[in-house]
Amino acid sequence: MLATEALVVGAGLAGATAARALADAGLRARVLDKGRGPGGRLSTRHVASGGFDHGAAVLQAFGAEFGGWLDAEAAAGRAARWGDGWVGVPGMNALVAGLLDGLDARWSVPVAALAWRGHHWAALDGEGRVLAEAPRLVLAIPAPQAAALLRAGCTRMAEGDPPPPALAGLLDGLAGVRYLPCWAGLATVEVGAGPLPSTGVDAEGVLQGLFREAAKPGRTDAGHWVVHAGTAWSEAHLELEAGAAAERLRAAFLRATGLDAAALRGFDAHRWRYARPAHGLDAALALAVDGLALAGDAVGWRTADGLPPAERAWGSGREAAAHLLVALPPQPKS
Ligand SMILES: Cc1cc2nc3c(=O)[nH]c(=O)nc-3n(C[C@H](O)[C@H](O)[C@H](O)COP(=O)(O)OP(=O)(O)OC[C@H]3O[C@@H](n4cnc5c(N)ncnc54)[C@H](O)[C@@H]3O)c2cc1C
Incomplete structure (x- = not known):
């Protein structure tokens, strides 16, 4: 070989x-x-x-x-x-x-x-x-x-x-x-549910980014959204279990979008311990x-x-x- x-x-x-x-x-x-x-x-x-x-x-x-x-x-x-x-x-x-x-x-x-x-x-x-x-x-x-x-x-x-x-x-x-962490939330909503903003943050400052996948080129609308929690929130909640983080991010997502909870088909969370370098x-x-x-x-x-x-x-x-x-x-x- x-x-x-x-x-x-x-x-x-x-x-x-x-x-x-x-x-x-x-x-x-x-x-x-x-x-x-x-x-x-x-x-x-x-x-x-x-x-x-x-x-x-x-x-x-x-x-x-x-x-x-x-x-x-x-x-x-x-x-x-x-x-x-x-x-x-x-x-x-x-x-x-x-x-x-x-x-x-x-x-x-x-x-x-x-x-x-x-x-x-x-x-x-x-x-x-x-x-x-x-x-x-x-x-x-x-x-x-x-x-x-x-x-x-x-x-x-x-x-x-x-x-x-x-x-x-x-x-x-x-x-x-040193790195800054980021909790990400993955939301699946009923296709066509809305109105939803294409980017935004929630008033309580949990989220710093809200992205509708179908707004990007080359994707079909599967009702997929990704939210990024802000650095301060991610640091304060870094050691949460994924399920507990998902619950909180889900609530922030609903607040930020005004979406009816009945239109939410699923919500997962992913922890990025090392999202971006700070030093x-x-x-x-x-x-x-x-x-x-x-x-x-x-x-x-x-x-x-x-x-x-x-x-x-x-x-x-x-x-x-x-x-x-x-x-x-x-x-x-x-
Ligand atoms: C939520 C979020 C938002 C971001 N937003 C932006 C942005 O807007 N603009 C921007 O420029 N950047 C952004 N970034 C940062 C950007 O994604 C990273 O800078 C870039 O992708 C880092 O690439 P990398 O190859 O250095 O590291 P990584 O992508 O982390 O690659 C490291 C790889 O090593 C593997 N690995 C780790 N340990 C082991 C091991 N022991 N054995 C084998 N494999 C291992 C991992 O599985 C991984 O695939 C963001 C990151 C996150 C998480």
Whole structure:
């Protein structure tokens, strides 16, 4: 079997962008993700009646490069303009799925540790079994989770393999990264029920966003709505059970829309513990460890640019791949 030349842990926008760039440069790349499919925080939950974009509802493009990529995705039928932003078509996760098209991506594979084995990185499961190994690793998951995998890997390094230089500094940097949470609510209402506003907030300040899926291009009207709770409410209620959060968000949704409760067919809640970065990781630290490049929306956040998180995730995926391709150039294939 041919050896994996680059390993990517995390198949959100950052990891998928990195994997695509590494594969386009000729490397055999393997992607591992604990989720059931591509997307990460650009997820689309599919149910019989249609989809819910329950992570980011719409993306903004500030820079020409990200805008150019979204233009190309639109030409390929995977993106469309919506208001002054962009959405994936038919769901947000189409953007990530498109990047991974044809690549070796494995789903429902939770990585429990990342251990340095002298000249390569090994991804281990909870029992310490090797899931995959490669000389180049892109770690594209939220910083607290990345730190946990690297720490767990330190305790699993083979005897005689010292931790790679600069790992301690990276772990210190990761400890300073902070995210803001967001509770999302997924409402199914009777099709045609209304009138409902297309976006809005409730007077009591629970909700900060209200999105009707059918208002986005490329969706049919399944009566699907997504609500995002505000940061303060999400922080105060972060540890609620999903059912209890759903009850409260459901009440806020009914208040905000004036909808008759009898027209509500279902309501679920999803907790995003790490929705958006509030304090990021220095970009140089993300590339400081041998064979490893961190990617994600928190990388470079302090130094760069005021970019929206998704654009930063996309850019960091490209930067991670470019760094590894220079540090460990692909070998000519015979
Ligand atoms: C509710 C909400 C609203 C948002 N609104 C906006 C917005 O308006 N504009 C904007 O720019 N951004 C927005 N964002 C942020 C945007 O979605 C993120 O910045 C972007 O999607 C992050 O991509 P990523 O690849 O860095 O991380 P993620 O998308 O989080 O990807 C990480 C992946 O790693 C996987 N993973 C984690 N741990 C493991 C493990 N141990 N083993 C294997 N796999 C693992 C996860 O399953 C996931 O697929 C929003 C986010 C949320 C949640």
